[in-house]
Amino acid sequence: MAKPRKIRCAVIGLGMGRHHAQNYASCPESELYALCDVDQKRLKPFAEQMGVKKTYTNVEDLAADKKVDAVSVALPNFLHAPISIMMLEAGKHVMCEKPMAMTVEEAQAMEKAARKSGRKFMMHFNTRFSPASFFIKSLVQKGLLGEVYHARTIWHRRQGIPGAGSWFTLKEKSGGGPLIDLGVHRIDLALWLMGHPKPVAVSGATFAKFGPKLAGTAGKSFTVEDFASGYVRFENGATLSLETSWASFCERREDMSTMIFGDKGGAEHCNLGEGYDMGVKLIQNVDGQQKVEVFKTMPPPNENAQSHFVHCIQKNRAPMASAKHGVFVQKILNGLYESAETGREVRM
Numbered sequence: 001m002a003k004p005r006k007i008r009c010a011v012i013g014l015g016m017g018r019h020h021a022q023n024y025a026s027c028p029e030s031e032l033y034a035l036c037d038v039d040q041k042r043l044k045p046f047a048e049q050m051g052v053k054k055t056y057t058n059v060e061d062l063a064a065d066k067k068v069d070a071v072s073v074a075l076p077n078f079l080h081a082p083i084s085i086m087m088l089e090a091g092k093h094v095m096c097e098k099p100m101a102m103t104v105e106e107a108q109a110m111e112k113a114a115r116k117s118g119r120k121f122m123m124h125f126n127t128r129f130s131p132a133s134f135f136i137k138s139l140v141q142k143g144l145l146g147e148v149y150h151a152r153t154i155w156h157r158r159q160g161i162p163g164a165g166s167w168f169t170l171k172e173k174s175g176g177g178p179l180i181d182l183g184v185h186r187i188d189l190a191l192w193l194m195g196h197p198k199p200v201a202v203s204g205a206t207f208a209k210f211g212p213k214l215a216g217t218a219g220k221s222f223t224v225e226d227f228a229s230g231y232v233r234f235e236n237g238a239t240l241s242l243e244t245s246w247a248s249f250c251e252r253r254e255d256m257s258t259m260i261f262g263d264k265g266g267a268e269h270c271n272l273g274e275g276y277d278m279g280v281k282l283i284q285n286v287d288g289q290q291k292v293e294v295f296k297t298m299p300p301p302n303e304n305a306q307s308h309f310v311h312c313i314q315k316n317r318a319p320m321a322s323a324k325h326g327v328f329v330q331k332i333l334n335g336l337y338e339s340a341e342t343g344r345e346v347r348m
C-alpha cells in the first residue's frame, strides 16, 4: 500500500508557535509548509531558520491557500476564536493554543464550527504530553487510586508577570491573568486525570497585589489578576480546588502540583525542583503502613501534541484533547472569574 502523503501544516503566531513549527518539522508524517505572523521581524528569520518558503503576514491569505491541510493557532487569546473558526470554515484542521477562547460562547462556537466542518480540532493542552502526565494517568487507569473524589491543583510563580502592558496583562486581550494563562493547564490536567466529570458549580476569588504597582511604575496598564483561587463541584460529587499566581510569596520559583485523592491511594504530579522537571509521587497503604514512591524518570510518550494531531488527521482518529474538553475548561475559567466578581458561587 502507498504511504499516505505528509500533512501540510502551517503555524500562525510565532512566539509559542515556534515550538509547534519545530514539532511539525520533526514529525515524519507532516511537513512544515507555511508560517504566518504580522511581525516580519519574527517571520523572516524564523522562516529562514526552518527552511520554510511559504510565508504570510495576513491570515486571510493563509486561509485561501488550498495546499494547507492543518494550522496551529498560536495567537494572543482574543484571536483564538475568530481565527480558528475562519480556518475551520476554510477547510483546515485546527490545533488551538490554550486557553480555547475568551468566553464560553466563543468556545462553544468553535466546537460547533469544528463539528460542522468535519475537520479535526485539537486543544494544545500540552501539559498532558509529558512522561509524568502519561505515567500518573496510567496509575489512575490501573485503579491504584480507587474512586477519585478530589483533586488539588496549583501553579504558583514567585516572580513571573509576563510583560506589563503587553496583551497578557490586558483583560480585553487575554481574558485574565494567571488563572487563564497557567491555571488552564492545571485544570485541564486535573479534569483529564479525573475522567472529565461535568462541572456544575464554581466559586473563585482573584487578587492583584503586585501587577498594578509593577506596571504603574513603567507607565503601563495591568487589568488582570496576579493570583486566583477556586473551588469546583462536579456532577458526580467530586471536587477540585486550585490556586495559581504570576507573583506571590511562594518559596519556589515555579511551584506546580496536581494531587489526586482516591479511596485506595493518592498520586501527585509535581515539579521536583524549581523548574519544569516533573515527577510523580504515589501514596498508598500497604499492610497498614504508608508507602510513598517517588518516580523521577518515566517512559517518554510516543507522541508529542503536534505529532498526535497529525496522526489523528492521517488515521481519522479523534484527538485526545478535544473541543469538548476545551469547553469544560472554559466554563470553569469564566465561572471562576464571574464568581470572583460577584462574590457568589456560580452554578452551570
Ligand SMILES: NC(=O)c1ccc[n+]([C@@H]2O[C@H](COP(=O)([O-])OP(=O)(O)OC[C@H]3O[C@@H](n4cnc5c(N)ncnc54)[C@H](O)[C@@H]3O)[C@@H](O)[C@H]2O)c1
Residues within 6 Å of the ligand: 012, 013, 014, 015, 016, 017, 036, 037, 038, 039, 042, 057, 058, 059, 074, 075, 076, 077, 079, 097, 098, 099, 124, 126, 181
Ligand atoms: N501551551 C503552552 O505551554 C503555551 C506557552 C506560551 C504561550 N501559550 C499560548 O500561545 C499563545 C501565544 O502566546 P505567545 O507567548 O506566543 O505570545 P506572543 O505575543 O509572544 O506571540 C504572538 C504572536 O502572534 C503574532 N500576531 C498577533 N496578531 C496576529 C495576527 N492577526 N496575525 C498573525 N500574527 C499575529 C504576533 O506578532 C506575535 O508574534 C497564547 O494563547 C498563549 O496562551 C501557550
